[in-house]
Amino acid sequence: MSLRSALPEHLQAALVAGAALKQSGYRGRFAPTPSGPLHLGNLRTALVSWLLAREAGGAWLLRIDDLDTPRVRPGAIKSVLEDLRWLGLDWDAPVLRQSERRGLYNSVLSHLRRCGQLYACRCSRRDLAQAVIYPGTCRQRQLSWGWQAERLPAWRLRLDNAAAFDCGDVVVRRADGFIAYHLATAVDELTCGITTVVRGADLAPVRSAQVAVMAALGQPAPQYSHVPLLCDAAGQKLAKREGSEGLAPWRERQRRPEEVVGHLAAQLQLVPETSVLSARDLLQEFKGSGRALAALLQP
The missing domain is CATH 3.40.50.620 (HUPs)
Incomplete structure (x- = not known):
């Protein structure tokens, strides 16, 4: 489907x-x-x-x-x-x-997550300070979606053809819980x-x-x-x-x-x-x- x-x-x-x-x-x-x-x-x-x-x-x-x-x-x-x-x-x-x-944005997030298009990312800004494009650090890590060390993860959109868009996996919900600008x-x-x-x-x-x-x-x-x-x-x-x-x-x-x-x-x-x-x-x-x-x- x-x-x-x-x-x-x-x-x-x-x-x-x-x-x-x-x-x-x-x-x-x-x-x-x-x-x-x-x-x-x-x-x-x-x-x-x-x-x-x-x-x-x-x-x-x-x-x-x-x-x-x-x-x-x-x-x-x-x-x-x-x-x-x-x-x-x-x-x-x-x-x-x-x-x-x-409500509309959260519905889109829920849909993408159900479809397996999102994953949890716990990279900090410091971790990514030298990266021009997100290198996919958390892509295969199967991290928890919940609180950990008093922090929630960011949610990233998995782009199998990221090279075609000239960007890395996009943050669609920030670690502070705010819906991301791009989404x-x-x-x-x-x-x-x-x-x-x-x-x-x-x-x-x-x-x-x-x-x-x-x-x-x-x-x-x-x-x-x-x-x-x-x-x-x-x-x-x-x-x-x-x-x-x-x-x-x-x-x-x-x-x-x-x-x-x-x-x-x-x-x-x-x-x-x-x-x-x-x-x-x-x-x-x-x-x-x-x-x-x-x-x-x-x-």
């Missing part, structure tokens, strides 16, 4: 529904982690993702990746929504929160019918792991594109943990949303420097230019 035919009825239904949504046309998404205010790099990615969806006449969804609760900051979700609305980036369905979908993201892309994932170039390396999870569920992956990173004067990627500038300074100086949109678009050489225009105006200008927005992206 194949993994796909062995899926429980409710999981099969969720995947079938997602596949049907894909047939309706372009479906993109923006999926921030609410660990603080969005910085300008996040907002530039959101703008490009929104433009591509609107250019294609498709849907643009907003998902909040809030499973890793220690990283979630009070008020961050409200801040994300306000920033996107202020810039004129609208979405086409109720906001999806991963924290409200744990939740892959399930969401599939069940929400996402056709095109547009995100920052720093996330390009995780594509293989997420495609591997999708393949384990018998599903094809969406198309991936990556927006070049926004860096500071030293050439370093902007990050929320470093207090990188978001919209707050602009709004405190009573700057208009159109100025921010123009600033972000000029960084991608979509418009001349000092351009002032709304997201809708930028969309119309780009549609009339005959240029391909996708040409600005990286694989």
Whole structure:
């Protein structure tokens, strides 16, 4: 029996529904982690993702990746929504929160474990410090799934064709009990019918792991594109943990949303420097230019 035919009825239904949504046309998404205010790099990615969806006449969804609760900051979700609305980036369905979908992710984990696709891994970060790809240390060890030395194991997805994905066996549940990012993201892309994932170039390396999870569920992956990173004067990627500038300074100086949109678009050489225009105006200008927005992206 194949993994796909062995899926429980409710999981099969969720995947079938997602596949049907894909047939309706372009479906993109923006999926921030609410660990603080969005910085300008996040907002530039959101703008490009929104433009591509609107250019294609498709849907643009907003998902909040809030499973890793220690990283979630009070008020961050409200801040994300306000920033996107202020810039004129609208979405086409109720906001999806991963924290409200744990039942679905756990059902997928249970299914994969029943099918023998998962195994317990007790490697520590120190054990793997020198490994670029997980070497399969615990693959054949038949370790306990329960508590041992006050620790639970991580759960890894056994990839018999790992070389084809250019990644090792993927962690799908962390040792601290949290559902892993790769598992939740892959399930969401599939069940929400996402056709095109547009995100920052720093996330390009995780594509293989997420495609591997999708393949384990018998599903094809969406198309991936990556927006070049926004860096500071030293050439370093902007990050929320470093207090990188978001919209707050602009709004405190009573700057208009159109100025921010123009600033972000000029960084991608979509418009001349000092351009002032709304997201809708930028969309119309780009549609009339005959240029391909996708040409600005990286694989």
